Amino acid sequence: MENPDALVHKVGRKIAELRRKAGLTQEELAEKLGVGWRYVSRAERGENLTLQTMVKIANALGVRVKALLNEPRNVAIKTGRPRKRR
16 A cells, blocks of 8 residues: 555655656746745655645646656655756
8 A cells, every 4th residue: 555645655756757857946846836936945855745746747847747746766865955057
């Protein structure tokens, strides 16, 4: 059986992975979603992830929702406020 907390954490890690793969910062993804960067940060930590949130994020990343359920790669996720590009 799946542990719900572990699954949501994996989805958050996958969101971060796909965002980086798309070449987006948290701020840039947040702009596409019409939200603040903290919203994206929380989603990537697996906080407050609803199906509606997952659909919005998947659409903004140009992937299907099921891509968010794939196992994330073992990549460290940087936390904290994203740096602005120069």
